[in-house]
Amino acid sequence: MTTMMDRSASAPGHAAGKRPLIERLNIVTALVLGTVSAVVVWQLALRFLPETPETSLFFNREDKISLLSLIGWFVGFMTGIGALIGPFRWALGKDLNHDENMFLAGKDQGIKRYFRYTTDHKVVGIQYLVITIIILFVGGTLAMLIRTNLGHAQGGWIQPQTYNAIVGWHGIIMIVATIIMITGPFGNFIMPIMIGARDMAFPRLNALSFWLIVAAVPPVFISFFTGGITTGWSAYNPLASQAGLGMNGYIAFICIFAISTMVAGANITTTVVKMRAKGMTWNRTPIFIYGVVASVALALPAFPVFFLSQIMSGMDRAFATSFYNTAGGGSGWLYENLFWIMGHPEVYVILIPSVAALMEMAPVFTRRPLFSFNLAVMGIAGISGLSVLVWAHHMYISGWAPLLNAPFMLTTELISIPTGMLFLVLIGTLWRGRLWMTMPTASIYALLWNFMIGGITGIYLSDVPADAFLHGSMYVTAHFHYTLMGAGLTGALASLVFWFPKMTGRMFNKTLSWVSFWLVQIGFNVTFIGMFLVGLAGQPRRVESYAEVFSRGNLITTMGAYTIMAGMLVLLHGVISSWRSGVKAPMNPWQSKTLEWTVPNPVPLENFETLPVVTSDAYGYGKAKS
Amino acid sequence: MSVETHGHSNPHHEHPDVVGSRNRLGVILILVADIAMALSVLFVYFYLKGQNVNDMWLPAATEDSPAILALSSKGTWYITALAGLGAAAHFYGLKGARAKNATQLVLGGGVALVFSIAALVYQFMQISSAPFTTTSGAYASCYFLIAGLNALHLVLTVFIALGNWNRSRLGIYAADHWHVDIVNVWWIWMTVSSLLGAFALSFA
Numbered sequence: 021m022t023t024m025m026d027r028s029a030s031a032p033g034h035a036a037g038k039r040p041l042i043e044r045l046n047i048v049t050a051l052v053l054g055t056v057s058a059v060v061v062w063q064l065a066l067r068f069l070p071e072t073p074e075t076s077l078f079f080n081r082e083d084k085i086s087l088l089s090l091i092g093w094f095v096g097f098m099t100g101i102g103a104l105i106g107p108f109r110w111a112l113g114k115d116l117n118h119d120e121n122m123f124l125a126g127k128d129q130g131i132k133r134y135f136r137y138t139t140d141h142k143v144v145g146i147q148y149l150v151i152t153i154i155i156l157f158v159g160g161t162l163a164m165l166i167r168t169n170l171g172h173a174q175g176g177w178i179q180p181q182t183y184n185a186i187v188g189w190h191g192i193i194m195i196v197a198t199i200i201m202i203t204g205p206f207g208n209f210i211m212p213i214m215i216g217a218r219d220m221a222f223p224r225l226n227a228l229s230f231w232l233i234v235a236a237v238p239p240v241f242i243s244f245f246t247g248g249i250t251t252g253w254s255a256y257n258p259l260a261s262q263a264g265l266g267m268n269g270y271i272a273f274i275c276i277f278a279i280s281t282m283v284a285g286a287n288i289t290t291t292v293v294k295m296r297a298k299g300m301t302w303n304r305t306p307i308f309i310y311g312v313v314a315s316v317a318l319a320l321p322a323f324p325v326f327f328l329s330q331i332m333s334g335m336d337r338a339f340a341t342s343f344y345n346t347a348g349g350g351s352g353w354l355y356e357n358l359f360w361i362m363g364h365p366e367v368y369v370i371l372i373p374s375v376a377a378l379m380e381m382a383p384v385f386t387r388r389p390l391f392s393f394n395l396a397v398m399g400i401a402g403i404s405g406l407s408v409l410v411w412a413h414h415m416y417i418s419g420w421a422p423l424l425n426a427p428f429m430l431t432t433e434l435i436s437i438p439t440g441m442l443f444l445v446l447i448g449t450l451w452r453g454r455l456w457m458t459m460p461t462a463s464i465y466a467l468l469w470n471f472m473i474g475g476i477t478g479i480y481l482s483d484v485p486a487d488a489f490l491h492g493s494m495y496v497t498a499h500f501h502y503t504l505m506g507a508g509l510t511g512a513l514a515s516l517v518f519w520f521p522k523m524t525g526r527m528f529n530k531t532l533s534w535v536s537f538w539l540v541q542i543g544f545n546v547t548f549i550g551m552f553l554v555g556l557a558g559q560p561r562r563v564e565s566y567a568e569v570f571s572r573g574n575l576i577t578t579m580g581a582y583t584i585m586a587g588m589l590v591l592l593h594g595v596i597s598s599w600r601s602g603v604k605a606p607m608n609p610w611q612s613k614t615l616e617w618t619v620p621n622p623v624p625l626e627n628f629e630t631l632p633v634v635t636s637d638a639y640g641y642g643k644a645k646s
Numbered sequence: 647m648s649v650e651t652h653g654h655s656n657p658h659h660e661h662p663d664v665v666g667s668r669n670r671l672g673v674i675l676i677l678v679a680d681i682a683m684a685l686s687v688l689f690v691y692f693y694l695k696g697q698n699v700n701d702m703w704l705p706a707a708t709e710d711s712p713a714i715l716a717l718s719s720k721g722t723w724y725i726t727a728l729a730g731l732g733a734a735a736h737f738y739g740l741k742g743a744r745a746k747n748a749t750q751l752v753l754g755g756g757v758a759l760v761f762s763i764a765a766l767v768y769q770f771m772q773i774s775s776a777p778f779t780t781t782s783g784a785y786a787s788c789y790f791l792i793a794g795l796n797a798l799h800l801v802l803t804v805f806i807a808l809g810n811w812n813r814s815r816l817g818i819y820a821a822d823h824w825h826v827d828i829v830n831v832w833w834i835w836m837t838v839s840s841l842l843g844a845f846a847l848s849f850a
Contacts, residue, residue, distance in 0.1 A: 322682075328687065341780045361686075
């Protein structure tokens with residue numbers, strides 16, 4: 021291993037030739053220690069936990085053992101990756117010195133830094149990009165299993181309970197992937213450079229937020245082999261309390277992911293508030309930054325509620341408490357409230373950064389200033405504010421508080437207004453612009469189309485009488501795919517192509533980006549318009565077989581899904597081939613005016629030799645002096 | 647975006663106040679998440695109490711089991727008082743740090759540590775001596791939830807207080823004391839959250 025550390029100076033007293041602990045920890049030690057801890061806790065629990073008393077209603081010894089083992093995995097993994105070194109060194113009064121911090125930053129470590137608790141925001145950004153691709157790949161594969169089974173009315177080649185588990189697994193991991201797909205890779209790699217900072221405010225917390233996600237993934241993957249998530253991604257209680265052991269993997273996954281989200285939210289917000297370059301006033305701060313901050317600021321108070329809901333779900337399973345068990349004084353509505361208090365802001369956690377990223381690209385590819393920057397900021401703020409007041413529109417049909425249906429219908433429909441502002445900003449920027457037609461430019465049009473359909477169909481679902489008919493049908497599934505995938509993922513894929521040169525030093529293959537774009541967008545619209553039609557005709561969601569009358573619509577949907585798959589595989593090929601052997605990218609291939617394009621490729625460890633002083637906004641295209 | 651490339655020339659030596667201000671905001675934002683969770687716990691408590699589903703908030707006696715009675719909230723207020731005393735002791739130490747009085751800093755931090763340990767021990771005693779189990783209805787569930795989360799807060803507080811006291815003892819805060827300021831923020835929130843729990847349990 022090559023390091024810059026002067027060991028005799030940085031770690032006095034350790035034996036010559038023996039590497040300090042901080043250098044020995046990596047993903048291998050994390051996996052080994054996590055696995056060993058889980059097995060040890062499992063065996064201890066088997067030996068010492070008393071048998072289940074017969075009087076308990078739901079008390080389950082296996083749930084306790086399973087949850088304890090998952091906690092053991094988590095603690096072992098985080099210890100093995102080195103997450104606890106910082107806090108314990110702080111408590112001992114032995115703060116990390118400059119050389120150790122440089123080691124943690126990954127200086128001169130080559131590819132090995134991607135497998136360590138590396139604090140450099142650029143490394144963390146790449147780590148996020150890779151894990152997002154992996155999660156999307158797994159989630160996409162599951163989607164293809166679902167669609168293949170639904171290609172025929174009788175389904176049949178997947179057992180019903182396995183099908184339920186696949187649907188639940190697909191749902192939750194896609195939700196997580198879409199939450200992190202912008203703020204993870206681009207929020208970490210691009211955002212600090214874009215605001216003129218050398219790193220994130222808390223580099224160690226940055227590494228922590230990433231490795232927490234890595235620690236969270238195995239429990240949810242293992243859950244598939246221990247009964248699966250048969251409740252759907254929302255894991256409604258008391259159904260979840262009575263589901264198989266796989267549900268414990270879901271609980272562990274959500275709890276760990278929620279911690280990661282909270283940590284990332286605090287870190288990103290602090291970075292933007294405190295570390296913007298001199299002269300970068302709020303009016304000169306790029307709109308993408310607003311999108312990222314709005315996303316993480318929404319997540320910051322929302323995910324602790326989800327965390328708590330899962331803690332209580334785990335307690336109901338393992339300790340037979342009565343939070344959701346009506347026989348013991350609990351309430352299923354309690355879970356629904358807690359879940360959707362997180363669940364609806366979460367939609368905008370996904371959506372806002374994608375739209376903001378495309379608003380960032382629109383001026384670049386039209387060579388025009390962003391149309392009404394202030395309106396864009398107001399739109400983002402309006403959506404963020406209203407999004408915490410709409411959660412119960414998911415519960416109209418549940419019977420909870422019917423008197424509140426009308427107010428929640430009103431707040432939900434009000435959200436159309438700030439959403440319309442964002443549409444206006446995008447259309448206003450494109451209007452009469454000198455278009456440079458690239459895949460990101462086309463993605464702006466795709467987003468406008470998809471988000472328009474997603475938004476308008478959402479208005480019907482927010483309407484109580486219409487929802488009474490549409491609730492629980494494939495129409496709902498099509499609607500949220502139009503927003504999360506049609507708008508959210510479209511923005512993320514455009515971001516990938518746009519910032520690929522800065523992140524990898526290579527241009528994304530133009531042909532492959534176009535082929536992928538058209539396959540995905542055509543496939544997407546075929547898939548989900550077909551799904552709207554069968555939903556309107558009455559096909560319920562989350563079923564593994566259906567009446568013959570829905571056959572044609574489902575066949576069309578499945579064909580569309582295969583087209584999306586082809587497009588995503590082309591994109592994956594584009595990522596790998598362009599990264600390995602693409603054309604070397606110039607420093608600023610798009611002639612953009614934001615700060616990330618002022619640093620060379622590869623971006624130096626501390627980004628800027630001297631910190632920049634900003635003297636104008638980032639959208640001065642077409643002006644005499646900008 | 648027009649830029650000039652002059653400005654801070656030495657990136658490695660930020661003023662401690664700048665670092666402290668940044669860290670303070672970060673801690674406050676993390677506390678926002680914790681506050682959201684604490685408020686959610688209160689929501690759970692009062693929601694289930696208000697609903698009293700199947701009259702099982704405090705189950706009546708049956709042939710097999712006695713009635714579940716709400717616990718006196720005195721114990722939880724005692725724990726809050728211990729937390730408050732710890733916060734006061736820490737603040738005393740912080741004033742010492744601001745006045746460059748190392749002895750006062752170490753003394754305040756040490757006393758705060760003792761109070762945090764006392765509160766933690768008392769919290770565990772309270773949990774282990776509860777006259778009901780987790781299966782005893784909605785009130786009991788909420789009781790264990792609130793007590794458990796308070797115990798988690800106290801475990802963190804003991805760790806933080808121990809580190810703070812140790813660092814004070816080693817003279818690390820002689821030059822700047824923003825760590826002590828930030829630990830003070832934690833102590834205040836921890837006391838408030840304990841108070842919220844005690845408040846809720848006073849309305850069984």
